[in-house]
Amino acid sequence: MAQYQTLLYYCYSPIENAEKFAEDHLEFCKSLNLVGRIIVADEGLNGTVSGTPESCKAYMEQVHSDPRFAKTEFKIDNVDEPSFIKMHCRYKSEIVHSGLRNPEEIDPNKQTGKHLEPQEFLAMKDQDDVVVLDVRSNYEHNVGRFKNAVTLDIENFREFPEKVKELEHLKGKKILTYCTGGIKCEKASALLLKEGFEEVYQLHGGIIKYGKEAGGEDFEGECYVFDNRVTVPVNSVNPSVVSTCKNCGKVTAKMxxxxxxxxxxxFTQCDDCGWEMDGCCSDACKTHPRKREYDGTGYYVKVPQPVNVEKISKRKHKKLVKN
Structure with a gap:
């Protein structure tokens, strides 16, 4: 038996007094010595937790015992060490920020694209009248994506509604959406249907489930995950690496x-450039006075920051570097 496990899951199911639920759920997770990150909203749960197999089993049983979450599907990975440092469970307005002024415009419990199991997705994805659509952010699909997938230039899923306008020419096609675990597709497919796309599907369980049940066939590169692992391999059939080092252009899967x-x-960076650039994406960042010490991993534990610190958006940073 594995020493630790990591659970990835979500469930769209209304929660009354969700803020109080988040507080109580955090204490429950801590009682099991779990670590991870859970988002609680009025619309449901979205989480990744990690711990011993015994703790993970107890957690899943408790979640399933609640009628609101009985349908929750857990993706289980065996890992050598916990995938997080601490346990966080926070209340937010949505479990996935839709970017809509009125998020209630779409409700995954009422309408979404047709769910395709991994083998169904595999059978359909290469048909002539099909478009495979990646609804994830740039940093996710840059390190791994399905062969011939349409990708969107977005830094966060909240930008997705605006990008739908760029997909008008695909109306009349069968749209197969996919994401890491399925949660973004619930809203993306619902929004596509609302905007007049008639045949919309989604990969049930996302890339992670596809890797487990269909061998990850034709998924090029690795899958970005929101924990300490950063990326995980999913393709055991015809694996490949598609990402390149931001600094030198050499093929690398390291993010x-x-x-x-x-x-x-x-961003993706090879080991050679990692040490040369001291873990930075640019010379400007390399000389920043608050630069963190690079240890070869590129992963940093979050620490409290001063109240008035310099903050710039990624887009502004890119402009600064470019100029």
Whole structure:
């Protein structure tokens, strides 16, 4: 038996007094010595937790015992060490920020694209009348994506509604959406249907489930995950690496965070450039006074920051570097 496990899951199910639920759920997770990150909203749960197999089993049983979350599907990975440092459980307005002024415009419990199991997705994805659409952010699909998938230039899923306008020419096609675990597709597919796309599907369980049940066939590169592992391999059939080092262009699957905490950009960087650039994405970041010490991993534990610190958006940073 594995020493530790990591659970990835979500469930769209209304929660009354969700803020109080988040507080109580945090204490429950801590009682099991779990670590991870859970988002609680009025619309449901979205989480990744990690701990011993016994603790993970107890957690899943408790979640399933609640009628609101009985349908929750857990993706389980065996890991050598816990995938987080601490346990966080926070209340937010949505479990996935839709970017809509009125998030209630779409409700995954009422309408979403047709769910395709991994083998169904595999059978459909290469048909002539099908478009495979990646609804994830740039840093996610840059390190791994399905062969011939349409990708969107977005830094966060909240930008997705605006990008739908760029997909008008695909109306009339079968749209197969996919994401890491399925949660973003619930809203993305619902929004596509609302905007007049008629045949919309989604990969049930996302890339992670596809890797487990369909061998990850034709998924090029690795899958970005929101924990200490950063990326995980999913393709055991015809694996490949598609990402390249931001600095030198050499093929590499390694993704890190910039050592400059003000930037903190997710990007791919080979080991040679990692040491040469001291874990930074640019010379400007390399000389930043608050640059963190690079240890070869590119992963940094979050620490409390001063109240008035310099903050710049990634886009502004890119402009600064470019100029």
């Amino acid at each position: 890190i965070n910039c050592a400059n905490p003000v930037c903190n950009e997710h």
